[in-house]
Amino acid sequence: MGKPKLLVIEDDLGLQKQLRWSFDAYEVVLASDRESALAQVRRHQPAVVTMDLGLPPHPDSATEGLATLQEILEHAPDTKVIVLSGNQERSHALKAISLGAYDFHQKPFDADLLGLVISRAFNLHQMQQENRRMLQIEADSPLAGIVTRDVGMLRLCRDVERVAPSSATVMLSGDSGSGKELLARALHTMGGRGAHRFVAINCAAIPEELLESELFGHKKGAFTGAGQQTLGKLEMAHGGTFFLDEVGDMALALQAKLLRFLQERVIERLGGRSEIALDVRIVCATHQDLKALVREGRFREDLYYRLSEIVLRLPSLRERGGDSVLLAHHFRNRFCVSEGRPSMALSEAALQAIEQYPWPGNVRELEHCIRRAVIMADGPRIGLADLDLPGVIEQEAPVNLRQARDAAEYKVMVLALARADGNIAKAGELLGVSRPTVYDLMHYHGIRGG
Numbered sequence: 001m002g003k004p005k006l007l008v009i010e011d012d013l014g015l016q017k018q019l020r021w022s023f024d025a026y027e028v029v030l031a032s033d034r035e036s037a038l039a040q041v042r043r044h045q046p047a048v049v050t051m052d053l054g055l056p057p058h059p060d061s062a063t064e065g066l067a068t069l070q071e072i073l074e075h076a077p078d079t080k081v082i083v084l085s086g087n088q089e090r091s092h093a094l095k096a097i098s099l100g101a102y103d104f105h106q107k108p109f110d111a112d113l114l115g116l117v118i119s120r121a122f123n124l125h126q127m128q129q130e131n132r133r134m135l136q137i138e139a140d141s142p143l144a145g146i147v148t149r150d151v152g153m154l155r156l157c158r159d160v161e162r163v164a165p166s167s168a169t170v171m172l173s174g175d176s177g178s179g180k181e182l183l184a185r186a187l188h189t190m191g192g193r194g195a196h197r198f199v200a201i202n203c204a205a206i207p208e209e210l211l212e213s214e215l216f217g218h219k220k221g222a223f224t225g226a227g228q229q230t231l232g233k234l235e236m237a238h239g240g241t242f243f244l245d246e247v248g249d250m251a252l253a254l255q256a257k258l259l260r261f262l263q264e265r266v267i268e269r270l271g272g273r274s275e276i277a278l279d280v281r282i283v284c285a286t287h288q289d290l291k292a293l294v295r296e297g298r299f300r301e302d303l304y305y306r307l308s309e310i311v312l313r314l315p316s317l318r319e320r321g322g323d324s325v326l327l328a329h330h331f332r333n334r335f336c337v338s339e340g341r342p343s344m345a346l347s348e349a350a351l352q353a354i355e356q357y358p359w360p361g362n363v364r365e366l367e368h369c370i371r372r373a374v375i376m377a378d379g380p381r382i383g384l385a386d387l388d389l390p391g392v393i394e395q396e397a398p399v400n401l402r403q404a405r406d407a408a409e410y411k412v413m414v415l416a417l418a419r420a421d422g423n424i425a426k427a428g429e430l431l432g433v434s435r436p437t438v439y440d441l442m443h444y445h446g447i448r449g450g
């Protein structure tokens with residue numbers, strides 16, 4: 001990726017150069033009047049612009065500058081325009097802000113301070129662009145609540161749309177936290193059962209001896225402790241959808257009862273005698289290889305075929321190209337709102353780590369990680385350390401003497417060249433070194449001549 005583009009609108013050539021020297025972290029493009037400024041905006045679409053209000057043909061008044069500002073914002077309303085103004089022109093600067101300028105800064109400019117304002121403007125612009133993209137992706141979402149750009153996931157969402165109106169029993173297979181319940185809910189609402197209940201049960205989380213009454217309900221006194229009649233979860237889901245999570249963990253005896261329900265669509269409460277007919281759509285999920293369990297004799301083959309009329313496999317998060325970063329933005333937006341924090345950005349290092357981390361706990365792990373980071377981050381930026389990812393260590397500030405010297409030398413070079421207005425001989429005098437040494441140093445630090 002190239003450097004971000006900064007447009008400098010300034011008719012004083014000396015100042016133009018000075019700004020370019022000072023902000024060479026950006027690709028600085030220049031303009032000296034309204035026409036060239038608009039041409040540069042159209043051509044480069046810079047995120048941030050610094051502008052002098054006194055532009056030709058009326059360098060002594062703010063009219064031309066304010067008109068240029070208005071035209072830039074009409075053409076590219078997201079552009080962050082920073083107005084550079086003299087002390088006596090405060091009212092003009094305020095007028096510029098009322099017309100939509102992002103900020104103003106007094107001349108003569110202080111490179112460090114203006115640098116901060118510019119960098120904040122770039123961050124804000126980037127965040128606004130990301131949010132806009134996010135809203136668009138959410139609006140384009142193939143299924144409500146599902147955020148993805150991955151081809152495999154998009155195909156899967158289309159499959160969900162297709163099977164939702166049918167009465168087929170669907171099995172969702174995929175790693176833990178990959179979104180199986182989310183898809184089961186989509187099947188429920190899109191299958192025309194949304195007015196009724198979606199009831200979920202996790203077979204791995206409920207002790208074997210309780211699971212039967214959880215599923216089928218019981219009559220008063222059906223077993224010790226059964227104080228009153230209780231509806232089973234299947235009955236509660238009448239008219240709606242019943243989601244059986246981790247179905248591979250169900251004990252064999254109960255598997256037989258579930259099979260009977262799937263064949264006859266009636267239940268009998270524990271301790272009861274009458275049969276109750278139910279209209280329930282069954283969706284089940286597993287992270288295990290059920291076929292292998294069938295081979296090992298731990299899962300009934302006939303039940304397996306009943307449950308897997310249609311099998312949909314969810315890719316793990318690391319198989320979905322680009323989705324981890326996309327979801328990180330999505331969760332950051334969501335948690336900034338729910339945790340009452342102002343908008344926050346994810347740092348470049350954090351985004352890189354998110355992209356590279358394998359996410360064994362899938363979307364759920366990412367969701368928890370971003371929630372924690374939103375709560376714990378000190379400033380408006382989520383850094384690598386805030387993510388607290390196992391095995392990812394933050395690069396520390398250089399303690400190496402050579403690196404520290406290089407950094408200091410670079411800073412002084414830029415300053416001298418700016419003061420000397422790009423004149424190499426003059427910069428050499430200021431620095432106390434010869435012209436060829438200035439050239440060498442410029443070459444070494446990758447500083448371009450102006």
Ligand SMILES: Nc1ncnc2c1ncn2[C@@H]1O[C@H](COP(=O)(O)OP(=O)(O)OP(=O)(O)O)[C@@H](O)[C@H]1O
Binds near residue numbers: 145146180287
């Ligand atoms: N594509 C997605 N877009 C947005 N949120 C998602 C997506 N996939 C999953 N989530 C969110 O991630 C979390 C975990 O998803 P879910 O509970 O559906 O996973 P699961 O596969 O059913 O997990 P388990 O197997 O552990 O029960 C939920 O909060 C869900 O809303």
